[in-house]
Amino acid sequence: MNTAKTSEPTFRYSAVTFDCPDPAASARFYSEILGLPVVFSTDDFVLLGQEGAAGLGFNRLTDYRPPTWPDPSQEKQAHIEIGVDDLDAAQARLLALGAVEPGFQPEPDRWRVLLDPAGHPFCISTLV
Template sequence: MRMRLTAITLDCADPMALAAFYHRATGLPVAERSDDDFAGLRAEDGLVLGFQRVEGYRPPSWPTQDVPQQLHLDFDVDDLDEAAALLVSWGAALPEAQPRSDLWRVLLDPAGHPFCLTVPRAPRES
């Protein structure tokens, strides 16, 4: 048996707002919508990045774990500083805590989910 990843879904208070943020950041089109409770972006390979409404949603409290992050997304960018500034102008937050800022930037999306920006590195040879 082989499983294929078909979707990653993030909890949030406002699915359409979070879908709009990630649409702007990734260019993935909004492909699914269910009333105001769900929105999804679909990649060319069919992978859906989904956003579902959760009543009483509490954002992760990164870098503390009072409210755990449970997962985070990583995105390759050409320039860490430029990409971070653009994403902040679109509603992301750049927390003070930046472990290994030489390798990546941690940001918080508008719903408080941490995500990382990285510069692509050459693949390791085995």
């Protein structure tokens, strides 16, 4: 009988990667709002992060189709929640950086849904 302990693998959250048409443009947008530097970059992939912390990746997808939220014809696959101190000031800054405000806002007094330059929905909230 083998009594050697089998080591369990260790898992850690390392990144979320978004498909997009232009990884450099998406990375610039999120780098600006989150203060994350580029830690790896090719023509088709950019990773933002900090040493020892989870990051955000952006992967070029040639036939990328942005989500059509809130229209379900091309569902969102994921979205980021970003905590802010002031919804109005944060929204104004994000719009200046290239975010787009969709016409539908489910609870604008609690959180705002915006679209990044590639069309991915993300939320800003004072609750996060």
